[in-house]
Amino acid sequence: MSSHNILLLPGDGIGPEVMAEVKKVLNWLGSQGAAKFETETDLVGGAAYDAHKLAITDAATARATQADAVLFGAVGGPKWDDVPYEARPEAGLLRLRKDLALFANLRPAICYPALADASSLKRELVEGLDIVIVRELTGGVYFGEPKEIVTLENGQKRAVDTQVYTTSEIERIGRVAFELARKRRNKVTSSEKRNVMKSGVLWNQVVTALHKAEYADVQLEHQLADSLAMQLVRNPKQFDVIVTDNLFGDILSDIAAMLTGSLGMLPSASLGAEDPATGKRKALYEPVHGSAPDIAGKGMANPIAMMGSLAMALRYSFGLLEAADMVESAISNVLASGLRTGDIAAKGQNAVSTGEMGDAILKEMQRLAG
Numbered sequence: 001m002s003s004h005n006i007l008l009l010p011g012d013g014i015g016p017e018v019m020a021e022v023k024k025v026l027n028w029l030g031s032q033g034a035a036k037f038e039t040e041t042d043l044v045g046g047a048a049y050d051a052h053k054l055a056i057t058d059a060a061t062a063r064a065t066q067a068d069a070v071l072f073g074a075v076g077g078p079k080w081d082d083v084p085y086e087a088r089p090e091a092g093l094l095r096l097r098k099d100l101a102l103f104a105n106l107r108p109a110i111c112y113p114a115l116a117d118a119s120s121l122k123r124e125l126v127e128g129l130d131i132v133i134v135r136e137l138t139g140g141v142y143f144g145e146p147k148e149i150v151t152l153e154n155g156q157k158r159a160v161d162t163q164v165y166t167t168s169e170i171e172r173i174g175r176v177a178f179e180l181a182r183k184r185r186n187k188v189t190s191s192e193k194r195n196v197m198k199s200g201v202l203w204n205q206v207v208t209a210l211h212k213a214e215y216a217d218v219q220l221e222h223q224l225a226d227s228l229a230m231q232l233v234r235n236p237k238q239f240d241v242i243v244t245d246n247l248f249g250d251i252l253s254d255i256a257a258m259l260t261g262s263l264g265m266l267p268s269a270s271l272g273a274e275d276p277a278t279g280k281r282k283a284l285y286e287p288v289h290g291s292a293p294d295i296a297g298k299g300m301a302n303p304i305a306m307m308g309s310l311a312m313a314l315r316y317s318f319g320l321l322e323a324a325d326m327v328e329s330a331i332s333n334v335l336a337s338g339l340r341t342g343d344i345a346a347k348g349q350n351a352v353s354t355g356e357m358g359d360a361i362l363k364e365m366q367r368l369a370g
Contacts, residue, residue, distance in 0.1 A: 001033060001035060001036050002035045002036065002318065002319075002320075003035065003036040003037075003038065004035055004036070004037055004038070004068045004069070004317070004318050005038045005039075005040075005066070005067050005068045006026070006037055006038070006039045006040075006067060006068065006069050006070070006071055006313075007039075007040050007041075007042065007060075007063050007064050007067040007069075007070045007071070008022075008023070008039055008040065008041045008042075008071050009041075009042055009043075009044040009060070009064075009070060009071070009072045009073065010041065010044075010047075010073040011044050011045040011046075011047060011072065011073040011074050011075040011089075011092075011291065012045045012046040012047055012073075012074060012075050012076055012077050012089060012291045012293070012296075013074055013075075013076070013077050013290070013291025013292050013293045013296040014073070014074060014289075014291060014292045014295060014296050014301035014354075015045075015072075015073025015074040015075070015291060016073065017296070017297070017299070017301050017303070017354050018073060018074075018287065018301055018302075018303040018305070018306035018354065019071065019073045019306060020354075020355075020358075021303040021306065021307065021354065021355070021357075021358030021361075022071060022303070022306050022307060022309075022310045023039070024358055024359075024362055025307065025310060025327065025358075025361070025362055025365070026039065026310070028362060028365070028366070029320075029323055032369065034320060034322075034323050035318060035320060035323075040063055040067070042057075042059075042060040042063055043056070043057070043060065044056045044060065044072070044075060044089075044092040044093070044096075045074075045075025045076060045080075045089035045090075045092050045093070045291075046075060046076060046077055046079060046080040046089040048060070048089075048092060049080060049083055049087055049089065053087060054087055054092075055075075055087050055088060055089055055090070055091040055092035055095065056091075056092035056095055056096065061095060061096065061099050064096055064099070064100060064284070065099065065100060065282070068280070068283075068317055068318070069283045069284070069285060069313045069317040069318070070096065070100075070283070070284040070285070071284075071285055071286070071306075071309065071310065071313065072093065072096075072284055072285065072286035072309075073286070073287070073291075073306065074286070074287065074289065074290055074291035074292070075089035075090060075092060075093060075291060076088075076089040076090060076290065076291050076293075077089070077291050077293035077296075078293065079293070089291075093286075094142075096284060097137055097138060097270060097284070098138060098143070100272055100282040100284065101138065101272045101273060101282065102137055102138065102270035102271060102272050102282060102283070102284055103136060103137050103138045103139070103169070103172060103173060103271075103272065103273070104134060104135075104136070104137060104172075104173055104176045104270065104271045104272075105133075105134070105135040105136075105137045105249065105253075105268060105269070105270045105271075106132055106133075106134055106176075106180070106268060106269040106270075106271065106312070107132065107133045107134075107135065107249075107253040107256065107257070107266065107268045107288065108130070108131070108132050108266065108267065108268075108308075109129060109130075109131050109132070109133070109236075109253075109256035109257055109259055109260055109266060110129060110130050110260060110265075110266070111126045111127060111128065111129035111130075111259065111260045111261070112260075112265075112331075112332055112335050112336075113127055113128070113336070114332075114335040114336045114338075115260065115261045115262075115265070115335060115344060116261075117346075118260075118261030118262065118344050118346075119258075119259055119260060119261045120258065120259075120261075121233065121236075121259060125235065125236065125237070125259075126236065126237075126259050126260070128237065129236055129237055129259060129260065131236065131237075131239045131240060131241070131242065131256060132180060132184070132240075132241050132242070133241075133242045133243075133244070133249060133252055133253045133256055134173065134176055134177040134180065134241060134242065134243040134244075134249075135244060135245075135246060135249025135250065135252075135253060136165075136169065136170075136173040136243075136244070136245050136246050136249065137246060137249075137270055138169075138246075139164065139165050139166075139169045139245070139246060140163055140164070140165060140199075140245045140246030140247055141161050141162065141163040141246065141247045142161075142246050142247065143164075143246075144161065144162030144163055144164035145162055145164075146160050146162055147160065147161055147162060148160050163197065163199045163245075163247070164199070165199050165202060165203060165245065167202070167206050170202065170203050170206040170207065170210075171206055171210055172273065173243060174190070174206065174207050174210045174211075174243060175210070175214075176243075176271070177190075177241050177242075177243035178210070178211070178214070178215040178218050180241050181218050181240060181241040182215075182217075182218060184240055184241060185240040186217070186218050186219060186240070187218070187219040187220075187221075187239075187240040187241065188211075188215075188218055188219070188220050188221075188240070188241045188242075188243060189220075189221050189222070189223055189228065189239055189240075189241070189242045189243070190203070190204070190207045190220065190221070190222050190223075190242075190243050190244070191222070191223050191224070191225045191228045191242060191243070191244040191248055191252065192204055192222075192224070192225060192244065192245060192248070193224055193225050193226070193248070194222075194224070195224060199245070203245065204222055207220070207222075207243070208220075208222075225244065225248040225251075225252065228242070228244075228252060229251070229252060229255055232252065232255050232256055232259065233255065233259070236256070236259050242256075253268075253288070254288075257288050261344060262302065262343045262344050263288050263289040263290075263305070264287070264289050264301070264302030264304060264305050264341070264343045264344065265302070265304050265305055265308070265344070266287070266288040266289075266305050266308065267285065267286075267287055267288070267305050267306070267307075267308030267309035267310075267311065267312050268285070268286055268287070268288055268309065268312075269283060269284075269285050269309070269312045269313070269316055270283065270284045270285075270286070271283050271316065280317070281316070281317070283313065283316060283317045285309040285310065285312050285313045285317075286309055287305030287306045287308070287309055288305055289302075289305055295342075299353040299354050299355060300341065300342050300351075300353065300354065301341070301354045302341040302342075302343050302344065302354070302357065303341075303354050303357055303358045303361075304331055304335075304341075304357065304361075307327060307331060307358070307361055308327070308328070308331065310327060311324045311327040311328050311331075312324070314327065326365050326368050326369065327361075327365065329364075329368060330361045330362075330364035330365045330368060331361055333364050333368075334357070334360045334361050334364050337360075339352055339356075339357060339360050340352065341353075341354065341357050
């Protein structure tokens with residue numbers, strides 16, 4: 001039986017509630033002999049600030065570095081709006097991405113047939129939607145230097161954020177997208193703003209050259225980021241794998257998420273480079289939704305995105321494809337049965353609690369396992 005070390009970082013708001021449902025599934029998978037899962041739990045975000053005046057401690061980061069995978073809940077909330085900028089809850093996640101060198105963010109946008117009517121778009125536009133946005137995660141405007149606010153001689157302030165990319169950074173994220181497309185529908189859409197940004201010009205050139213040299217069998221198209229945003233709400237099913245930079249990936253993935261009806265449905269994976277010796281990658285898995293402090297502690301949170309994040313960990317970090325398929329099939333079947341949490345319930349429909357949805361998914365997994 002394979003053994004896997006997982007660091008659980010529940011975080012703030014609804015994070016601990018949805019993480020509790022994942023732990024149920026891990027415990028059951030372990031009891032079935034799928035694998036042995038060793039878990040540790042630590043603080044991140046506002047919870048870490050309350051305890052240590054830091055968004056994440058060196059010790060927690062070290063545990064993340066040693067883990068086979070990190071499962072991350074959510075961070076933030078108005079309680080911590082006035083903490084120092086460098087200690088804000090989100091800084092914990094940014095540090096993890098940087099210290100673990102998690103350069104590739106995979107954000108699936110899948111519309112389950114049972115939820116097609118929950119989308120703000122017409123059913124025929126989203127039913128059967130299955131796209132993945134591959135976002136570069138450790139470069140670009142979020143990490144470029146200089147990044148500062150300075151006071152000018154005339155008393156005005158000037159803010160600067162720097163968009164920086166190198167050839168190697170673009171090539172490695174491009175490879176992730178092309179390799180993923182080969183396992184899907186063999187199409188990549190690369191997106192930037194080459195019409196007004198020099199970084200976009202380089203991005204376009206590097207992706208084009210990489211495609212010609214190594215991935216000519218994959219269909220490649222280029223779209224400006226603003227045009228792609230429009231096409232995502234006009235005809236989203238034309239896309240398969242979308243690869244883009246940190247800033248545009250942040251925006252476009254949230255647009256794609258809402259095509260599915262709720263942020264509470266969608267998982268994500270952040271991956272590092274493959275270790276040449278072991279073939280493994282550092283990895284962090286998290287739901288797309290935020291900490292939702294307004295419903296925290298009320299049992300109203302939707303655990304499906306967190307469950308889906310576990311499925312991605314089972315698939316990409318542990319190679320447990322059968323278990324990953326089982327989690328995803330159970331989610332789909334439970335939704336098809338009509339069960340809904342409050343965020344996806346129709347008007348007048350009775351909503352189940354976080355724990356009830358988690359229990360239903362686990363029960364369906366047990367049924368699928370026979």
